[in-house]
Amino acid sequence: MSQHRLDYLDQLESESIHIFREVAGQFERPALMFSGGKDSIVLVHLALKAFRPGKFPFPLLHIDTGHNFQEALDFRDTLANTIGEKLIVRNVADTIKEKNLTEQKGKFASRNALQTYTLLDTIEEFKFDACIGGARRDEEKARAKERIFSVRDEFGQWDPKLQRPELWNTYNGRIHKGENVRVFPISNWTELDIWNYIKRNEIELPSIYFAHDREVLEWQGQLVATSAFIQVDDTDKVAVKKVRYRTVGDMTCTAAVESTAANIDDIIKEIIATKTSERGETRIDDRVSEAAMEDRKKNGYF
Amino acid sequence: MDILRFITAGSVDDGKSTLIGRLLYDSKSIMIDQLEAIEKQSKNKEDGEIDLALLTDGLRAEREQGITIDVAYKYFSTPKRKFIIADAPGHTQYTRNMVTGASNSDLAIILVDARNGVVEQTRRHSIIASLLNIPHVVVAINKMDLVNNSEDIYNNIVIDYAAVATSLGLKDIKYIPISAINGDNIVEKSPVFHWYQGESLLHILENVEVANDINYTDARFPVQYVIRPQTEALHDYRGYAGKVVSGIYKVGDKITVQPAGVESTISAIEIGGKQVTEAFAPQSVVLHLSDDIDISRGDIIVQKDNQPSVENELDVLLCWMGNKPLIAGNKYLLQINSRVTRAVVKEIEYKLDVNSLLKELAPEQAGLNDIVKVKIKTATPIPFDSYKKLRVNGGAILIDETSNVTVGACMIQ
Structure with missing residues (x-):
């Protein structure tokens, strides 16, 4: 069978x-x-x-x-x-x-x-x-x-x-x-x-899931895109980095990850190798409390 | 790569959560941030060691009380398999939760504390595994480190359990000595059990054959939804959407629609919009018939030469899950796959003691977590198979029409 x-x-x-x-x-x-x-x-x-x-x-x-x-x-x-x-x-x-x-x-x-x-x-x-x-x-x-x-x-x-x-x-x-x-x-x-399903079915995704240049500020080890929705202070370290998004939520509470993965295969490799969970790496909102x-x-x- | 769904049966004291934590941790399914979170919590406790059990305690209420409220699902995978663990708690509501977790499981890990051997709880878990017809059982004899990894103690427990298994008719049982807390025999075979001839627990889980558990003989297709675009281009399109829960269907097969008993022929099969010549369990497909007959949600399409029972009087082994007691004569809704019908529990024949298998005849009522044999009469005949023969068309739920809550799990005899 x-x-x-x-x-x-x-x-x-x-x-x-x-x-x-x-x-x-x-x-x-x-x-x-x-x-x-x-x-x-x-x-x-x-x-x-x-x-x-x-x-x-x-x-x-x-x-x-x-x-x-x-x-x-x-x-x-x-x-x-x-x-x-x-x-x-x-x-x-x-x-x-x-x-x-x-x-x-x-x-x-x-x-x-x-x-x-x-x-x-x-x-x-x-x-x-x-x-x-x-x-x-x-x-x-x-x-x-x-x-x-x-x-x-x-x-x-x-x-x-x-x-x-x-x-x-x-x-x-x-x-x-x-x-x-x-x-x-x-x-x-x-x-x-x-990700494996997206790959197999050749499903299209928004461009922010793939590595791109973006202005981000570093906050407690996470990279948050600068935008009109967050407050950037003089003391913030702002830089343009090559990043992609692992999850897509609000710009105020979703962090980017540094990455050069420009296609699905590279993303899958990175996810297999990663040592941080999806929400742990990218969601500021879950960190508020246990x-x-x-x-x-x-x-x-x- | 396929999927193995398994349930772990045991109480906190048996090291169940530690075992799951160990499987996740050693298979590298725990991420650093999750580990940091439990490290932080472990420090609040006394011994300072990382408490792997914390990985499975989901809710704040549970962590505060040190209990598990509900079935939690955990995931990990190896290059060979994707694993779905149903983690059911070990306290008073255990029967209800284990029945829930067991209903979808291919395998049960039954944990035995090496210091205590086969106890009442071990019997209870094994009885449930047998009632729910879980195809594979692994008896994990845990805390071997606390009995000096003694081969004699292990062998005695195996002999004791084998007697239980025989009395319950459990098939395909494997035994393994482990120490979840030390990780012995979990992912790799441990030298501390040099006398043990078998494989590691993960190796067993990776290799147990589950594809053969699917029934390819008795074809059953419950109709969930009728697709009728009614556009100009697809004016006559009428597709029956559902999942092949068992068996195989081919274009040209002679079929019967139950419970009406109407016959027709399969004219086309679609999967995800593509035409195919056959469909098999557990694919979700769309069937087309050559005749324009009245079919709706709740009907079941079967092969003409392989029929289910179609009756309105059912013998049922029932696990009661309602907070209010079951009283003979009460009316409920019975849902089997996509079919819902009114039903009355006519008679409670006996209550099964899940610790001893003794029967209490004709009890007046049944309470939460009781397992009872009942006679149920449905308002209209329903197509079904015996649960023992075909899990996917022999399991049904009872719903309290006033609260809408699921109050019973029926295994039709």
């Missing part, structure tokens, strides 16, 4: 497609969270495999903090256009204005916490009952404990002690009015799996 063996990427792909179709079968109004980052780009490709030649049974949704990399935003718009699917964008800046929210202050003032407000408002606006996201369990300790179908209350809150047992490949997406489910089709993929992600999730974050 050797001709009937799937390798690990085919198995992961099939599992993710199955999850996508469960969402389509179980929910009335799902949405696919799409930021233009590599994980959400892989989600879009999996959705194409799950539903073509039909249309997606959901729109793409981006909660734009206003602090994103322009390259990722351009990529987001181009991809949505190319595949002819609807893209909904809601801006954190609008929520801040409407709700009179207070922005963080300081050097790397982030809208990371505020985007949860916009997300919950958008869920209410469109009555979304399921939001599909690209979180992976290998990213972070709190994520390692979350279900593939993760039920959130009307405040979007995750309660790790009240999770539904998830058995076999049977997903229980039944919810009460006002609740919603966060669905994570690539839960079982690792960072390296994502339980930063756990706390954000409990408050409705993805």
